[in-house]
Amino acid sequence: MTYFILANPNSGAHKGARVLEKLLPYLETERVDYRLFATEKIGQEAELIKKICEQKEEIDHLIIIGGDGTLSLSIDALPAEMPFSYIPAGSGNDFARSLSLSTDPIQAFVALQKGNSHDIFIIKYQSQHLNGYALNNIGIGLDAAIVKATNEGGMKKFLNRLKLGSLSYLLTALHVLFTKKSFRADVNFFDSSVKNNDLFDRAFLMTFTKHPYFGGGIRIAPDASNLDANIHLVEFDRIPLAKIFPLIPKVLNATHLDNPNFIHHISENFSITTSDNQPIQIDGETHEIRATETLNLSTEKRTIIY
Numbered sequence: 102m103t104y105f106i107l108a109n110p111n112s113g114a115h116k117g118a119r120v121l122e123k124l125l126p127y128l129e130t131e132r133v134d135y136r137l138f139a140t141e142k143i144g145q146e147a148e149l150i151k152k153i154c155e156q157k158e159e160i161d162h163l164i165i166i167g168g169d170g171t172l173s174l175s176i177d178a179l180p181a182e183m184p185f186s187y188i189p190a191g192s193g194n195d196f197a198r199s200l201s202l203s204t205d206p207i208q209a210f211v212a213l214q215k216g217n218s219h220d221i222f223i224i225k226y227q228s229q230h231l232n233g234y235a236l237n238n239i240g241i242g243l244d245a246a247i248v249k250a251t252n253e254g255g256m257k258k259f260l261n262r263l264k265l266g267s268l269s270y271l272l273t274a275l276h277v278l279f280t281k282k283s284f285r286a287d288v289n290f291f292d293s294s295v296k297n298n299d300l301f302d303r304a305f306l307m308t309f310t311k312h313p314y315f316g317g318g319i320r321i322a323p324d325a326s327n328l329d330a331n332i333h334l335v336e337f338d339r340i341p342l343a344k345i346f347p348l349i350p351k352v353l354n355a356t357h358l359d360n361p362n363f364i365h366h367i368s369e370n371f372s373i374t375t376s377d378n379q380p381i382q383i384d385g386e387t388h389e390i391r392a393t394e395t396l397n398l399s400t401e402k403r404t405i406i407y
């Protein structure tokens with residue numbers, strides 16, 4: 102059996118490279134047969150997954166190494182029936198946290214070597230110009246604007262170097278909180294085959310998540326789980342800033358959903374239309390959802406070995 106490894110050495114401020122520096126000598130010492138496919142540039146995941154699929158036999162084992170973005174872009178290109186393993190090497194590592202995967206590369210490898218398969222559900226998204234899969238969350242509005250500003254600004258790289266990646270989300274979040282405008286969103290969802298609708302006139306934060314965590318460990322939907330087919334929507338309207346700040350400790354303690362300013366819906370299917378163009382983040386990669394475009398969300402089963 103051969104381990105096919107897709108790795109992003111650049112993820113998590115070169116954490117991917119450090120994971121490889123630790124893992125590869127171990128594989129050599131243990132005489133483990135492996136082939137490494139390291140990304141050399143942004144957006145190369147799909148191309149390497151295609152190469153792996155051409156060479157991989159059924160008995161072989163795929164391991165993805167990188168942050169949540171690398172994992173998401175790889176799974177997007179991977180045939181649904183192909184199992185995968187994951188060794189986290191990002192700055193946020195929310196997906197790994199959701200399944201309590203080890204962040205120690207050797208421990209993670211020893212665990213996946215045992216070959217225990219687990220079914221998880223991931224989000225399938227589809228609109229007029231966006232389609233693919235997300236393992237973590239899809240956010241429209243505030244969180245997307247934060248991810249966009251964090252990824253584009255120099256602060257993430259600087260704080261990653263100081264091992265303060267989560268702080269970069271927090272500082273950027275504060276800045277975006279002051280400047281981001283609300284938007285109108287029409288959300289349909291199906292609860293026990295009954296069609297429901299919620300019209301948000303002053304939507305500010307709208308996150309659809311498959312597990313509790315976003316932004317590097319914030320428990321936005323504490324009861325969400327990738328082991329069931331439910332997607333959790335957490336929505337927050339734009340309210341005066343003076344009323345937002347007291348809610349921040351609640352969000353950090355994961356007690357915010359009791360607060361009436363947060364709307365929480367759980368369903369296996371959602372469809373969303375926004376009244377104007379809005380930033381959208383899909384597992385930390387930013388795009389734009391266009392006005393009046395409908396985004397449909399559902400879930401699909403995948404197999405992960407850990």
Ligand SMILES: Nc1ncnc2c1ncn2[C@@H]1O[C@H](COP(=O)(O)OP(=O)(O)OP(=O)(O)O)[C@@H](O)[C@H]1O
Pocket residue numbers: 109110111112113114140141142143144145146167168169170171172174190191192193194195385386
């Ligand atoms: N060799 C590379 N150099 C630069 N960018 C790369 C490389 N390989 C992949 N990428 C891009 O990096 C992004 C994914 O980064 P990833 O999310 O894995 O790490 P991160 O952003 O450091 O971690 P996190 O999401 O946990 O904050 C994707 O856009 C991907 O295409």
